[in-house]
Amino acid sequence: MRATLRQAARATVHLFLAAVMAFGSYLFITVLLIAATGTVAVVGIWLLPETVLLIRRIAGAKRRLTADRTGREIPEAYRPITGPVRERVRTAVTDPGTLTDVRWLAAYYAYGWLTVLMLPLWPVGLVVDGVWSGLLGREALVLPLIVRLADLEARWSAALLRPSPKALLARRVEQLTATRADAVAAHGAELRRIERDLHDGAQARLVALSMRIGLAQRAYGADPEAARKLLGDAQDQAEEALTELRHVVRGIHPPILTDRGLVGAVRALAAGSGLKVAVRADDLEDGPADEPRAPAAVEAAAYFVIAEALTNAAKYSGCDRAEVVLARTRTGLGVRVRDEGCGGADESAGSGLLGMRRRVAALDGTVRVSSPVGGPTVIEVELPCVW
Known part of the structure; x- marks a missing residue:
């Protein structure tokens, strides 16, 4: 009763x-x-x-x-x-x-x-x-x-x-139009960043390298000591150019994702974040060795989302702990980043959340941000994919 x-x-x-x-x-x-x-x-x-x-x-x-x-x-x-x-x-x-x-x-x-x-x-x-x-x-x-x-x-x-189905279709078309525009804008911004990094970094160092090798060639017969010094400088320039190129490549697709997979890459990212980060990814680690991975674009998006979230937590949260959860969902890959900091994350303040949304929206994913004043800040991302 x-x-x-x-x-x-x-x-x-x-x-x-x-x-x-x-x-x-x-x-x-x-x-x-x-x-x-x-x-x-x-x-x-x-x-x-x-x-x-x-x-x-x-x-x-x-x-x-x-x-x-x-x-x-x-x-x-x-x-x-x-x-x-x-x-x-x-x-x-x-x-x-x-x-x-x-x-x-x-x-x-x-x-x-x-x-x-x-x-x-x-x-x-x-x-x-x-x-x-x-x-x-x-x-x-x-x-x-x-x-x-x-x-x-x-x-x-x-x-x-x-x-009605017609209304749902119209809304879906509007969503895809908006996400396509965001994807185009994000792609353009990424392309300009790569061009800028190559022009100001690796390209400038390669030009300096070429000049030093040319000077060393001309000085080799008359002043071997000066030539050796120029060749030493050229070697330094070559190493710096390689470093710049690796930095650019990491911005496109981190090689560590290919070498270690998403979980290993996230653990390495957490270890270098300056925070005490607990990484949980049981259902991704305990599966069979031949179990298929998420597509490379999905893994890269998840990696960059976590990198941005941990960077924000280290800069603005005021706490030294965070948690990252990776989970295989029915429709794709789920990512959850939580910190117990001061909260109050503002997308309009240049915190990187807008770029995060654009990167995820380009893959038809969703981003949910909860960051009340006083904390905690929780970022949840769903990236659709077929396993």
Whole structure:
């Protein structure tokens, strides 16, 4: 009986909130219909985008309420209403998400009153089921009905608020367009960095090397000692040029990934970070020796994400400990970096998080950053791949 009471209480809370939204939708639709004629006659359709945005907020609140009941998120798929007034009106009218919200609002106007009628069942259920179960020892009758009604209302709302395939496709196209633009921008920035490093580093040293070898050749017959000194300088220049080239190569694809694999590379990265870093990667290390690795691009992205996160932790967190977790997920590779520092990471402050997001987005991955003031800072990355 206690479990039934708890379930009925949660269901009643859901129905109460649904009833409040239903009552509010009645008022909203009524006022909207009354004001529509006057608005179109006096102001025109320029207020339509604001009305659509208000409907989106109402539908969003209902999605969250329904998700709390069903345990499944209901995605949103809207086109952004931006730009000049005409463009805003066109987007508001043609967006498939607008049709979905209006359809739900109209249907909710029809079935929302059921939630209002179901609320009196709670006190009735307490009395009837208390007598029925307490005196006769039977199963409760009314309170389970409240639970079923709340589940039914949530299923109806979820079905009506779920975006259409057309809306989901449009949102996916927008996401891919944005990630492609970010990938192109990141690629351009990376190419400029490589060109700059080669021009200012290795190329300058190779030019100096060539000059010293030429001077040594001319001085060899007349002054062998000077020639030997010039050749010694040339050797130093050659070693410095090799160092610069290795630095550039590491920025493209760290050779350590090829030599040691992702886990070994991350352990080496952690050892040189200046922090006490605990690396956990059990399901990547304990698998069979011939088990396939993640693609090179995925491993490189994970490596650079961890390198950036540990660098930020060493510079800004104020703590000396961090944790890195690598995990094989159902859809790809998961990376989690946590430090117990002061938190407050700001992407707009040049902390490298924006570049991290762009690198991951280029692979259709996701980045979640949690960094409240006072800490901890947690960066979670999902990189899709096929194992």
